[in-house]
Amino acid sequence: MQDYASEKDFLAAYNVHDYEVPLTSVDMAIFKLREQQLEVLLVKRSQHPSRDKWALPGGFIDLKKDRVLEDTAHRKLVEKTGVKSPYLEQVATFGGKQRDPRGWSVTVVYFALVAHEEVDVDPKGAKEETRWVPVTEALRDYKLAFDHNEILRLCRERLTSKVQYTALPIHLLPEEFTLTELQKVFEVILGNEVEKKSFRRRILDADILEESGAMRTGSNRPAKLYRLKRGVENHFFPRTIEGPRS
Amino acid sequence: MQDYASEKDFLAAYNVHDYEVPLTSVDMAIFKLREQQLEVLLVKRSQHPSRDKWALPGGFIDLKKDRVLEDTAHRKLVEKTGVKSPYLEQVATFGGKQRDPRGWSVTVVYFALVAHEEVDVDPKGAKEETRWVPVTEALRDYKLAFDHNEILRLCRERLTSKVQYTALPIHLLPEEFTLTELQKVFEVILGNEVEKKSFRRRILDADILEESGAMRTGSNRPAKLYRLKRGVENHFFPRTIEGPRS
DNA sequence: TTAATAGTGTCTCTTAGACACTATCGA
DNA sequence: TCGATAGTGTCTAAGAGACACTATTAA
Structure with missing residues (x-):
């Protein structure tokens, strides 16, 4: 590594793409309650990889719009549910070589709690097919994309234990x-x-x-x-x- | 976005560097106890940005060597302390536009607990100046690099509450x-x-x-x-x- | 024997579980 | 009046705090 005289010189020469970087995203488990059942929102992936598989909603950080990580989560949540002020909590971060076929990837996982009554059934940002699924069913019957089964299990566990x-x-x-x-x-x-x-x-x-x-x-x-x-x-x-x- | 016929085609054409990505790293608070005081390991940064400032030890994911995120943390820990089997726990992930002058960055934070007796005072991987500092002192008297004061505060809080x-x-x-x-x-x-x-x-x-x-x-x-x-x-x-x- | 620390007996206090009880509404 | 759900009184159980007590070592 070169030895730059000042931080300014260093930053001028710096380019993220000179390094091998992982792909970093945000995923979330959005929970609501309906008819005495805990449900989670799933999204059908419209793009590769894992196209047509069900997955937890998520996406990439918008380096322009998002100021902090929670903004990304909040933006996704509003897109999918229309809920403005949910309970939002960071759960954990998963990262590894194998979890995404595109290569080393990191995903910061949040869970959100929303009131069934406040969910917009057809929010503006809805481009993909979505579905509310009872959590037990999602864990038992769905083969979610990537490691989302494991992620959902952890979110569910965190919820149960905090309750x-x-x-x-x-x-x-x-x-x-x-x-x-x-x-x-x-x-x-x-x-x-x-x-x-x-x-x-x-x-x-x-x-x-x-x-x-x-x-x-x-x-x-x-x-x-x-x-x-x-x-x-x-x-x-x-x-x-x-x-x-x- | 193009519509690839198969996932294989998609992956063949995929390049992380076609997208704007944040810089992702791992930082850690390594705690030990010495003379009835809780101490944390600090590292003097030898490179820009924030050169010569004290910081929590950390670094980038090695896309070749590290299989999962925890490997990165574990690797850093062994480099700095020589301790092989510490208590290692993921605390939280910080991400934002402002926290690093190089641009949008994400850091996954771990804390580790090690026994004073098992710390190698001069481990192989030691390239930078390091120092064990009582946590209260680090939080009170040090202006750590980036948002590391805030990160350390959260790690300390997590430790206290779990105790x-x-x-x-x-x-x-x-x-x-x-x-x-x-x-x-x-x-x-x-x-x-x-x-x-x-x-x-x-x-x-x-x-x-x-x-x-x-x-x-x-x-x-x-x-x-x-x-x-x-x-x-x-x-x-x-x-x-x-x-x-x- | 004494200083010093290890280790125990046992009472009180707080908060959860159990369960029977009373209260208040519409039909 | 009755069915149904709201809401209370009060006992027991379990684990934490208080604190005085006993035990065992070296010097």
């Missing part, structure tokens, strides 16, 4: 919800029942919700509607939900 | 250690005292250690030496250490 000690599932519901609705979401993700009283104590004592004032009515006792308190992004409990003792 | 519900600090000790030594490590990282009985109960009940049979002797009652049970990589406790109630 045990955070209030994450709130982001799968619309702005206002009842405690029973929230409990159901926890139960769906955890895959087991949760004791009502413990659940309410836990959530209410955490002081992260406020009553909206309205009630959800039906042919029974109306339920209070709650919303996330302003400024509360997430909450960590000192203990995990343990589930039934039996 | 509250895992047995991570074991990896900062040599193979055999006493419970009191382990407790001290927890205390140093947490920044507060830990109650002896609770600590021992917690660790012993987790069933992750075994007695080595040997004892640590001194001018007092000898202490049992323990080692991590085979096959145990890490342990998650159902509750966090809470620290003094006072």
Whole structure:
């Protein structure tokens, strides 16, 4: 390597393409809840490689438009779902020689939680065929492109484990919800029942919700509607939900 | 984009350098414990950009040698410390337009825990000046290259938070250690005292250690030496250490 | 014997699980 | 009044903190 006198000289002579670089992209698992099932958004690839295979939505960083990595994820999410302010979290980064036939590649993986009610079924950016699939089905029956099965499995795992000690599932519901609705979401993700009283104590004592004032009515006792308190992004409990003792 | 008939045709015509790609690297925070202080390894940059500034060790993926991302991290770690089997964990990935003057860049960050006793003070791969610095000092007094202050802060945070519900600090000790030594490590990282009985109960009940049979002797009652049970990589406790109630 | 550290017994405190109980709506 | 779901009272269980106690070594 040459020894440039100043950083300015160095940068003037610098060209990324002088080096062998991996292909770097962003992929994401977008989760929503529908009819008591956790679903993930899949996209049918319209281009090689793995054309016509189902894959997690993703794409390349737009070096002009995106200022930081999360912008890429956010841009993709809006393209696919129309949701503007989802819960977005970086999960992990996968990189290797074999995962993409084009060569050494790196993908930064995010997961997003969106409310079913807020998803635009036919957003502007939709150029490819998309489909919401129950996560268990996606993992069991689909051979996703690249290593996306493994990626999805990790995202699912991360979600399940965070549900045990955070209030994450709130982001799968619309702005206002009842405690029973929230409990159901926890139960769906955890895959087991949760004791009502413990659940309410836990959530209410955490002081992260406020009553909206309205009630959800039906042919029974109306339920209070709650919303996330302003400024509360997430909450960590000192203990995990343990589930039934039996 | 052209519409290739087969994936093979597509791949034959494909060239990474036809696209604008970010610069992708791996950086790491290597932690060890010395004289009751948590230290991190810093490297003085011998090349532009940020020449002569201190930075976290890191570098580019070797598309030939490295099969997966972790290989890059592991290779760097061995180069700098000579430690073969450290605790290595991916922390997060930083990417943005501004963080490197060469342009859009992505760095995958790992943290490693090594035992002070196993660090090679002058490993083969040492081409640059390196220095072990107490983490608090590195964060307070050093203006590290790029966004490495922020990266180091996040690694430190991840470490502190995992110490509250895992047995991570074991990896900062040599193979055999006493419970009191382990407790001290927890205390140093947490920044507060830990109650002896609770600590021992917690660790012993987790069933992750075994007695080595040997004892640590001194001018007092000898202490049992323990080692991590085979096959145990890490342990998650159902509750966090809470620290003094006072 | 004493200083020093290893290691234990046992009480309290916090928060989760269990489960029976009461409350409030529409039909 | 009844079916259904909302919401509570209160006991038990488990694991953390507090703290005093005993044990074992070298000097």
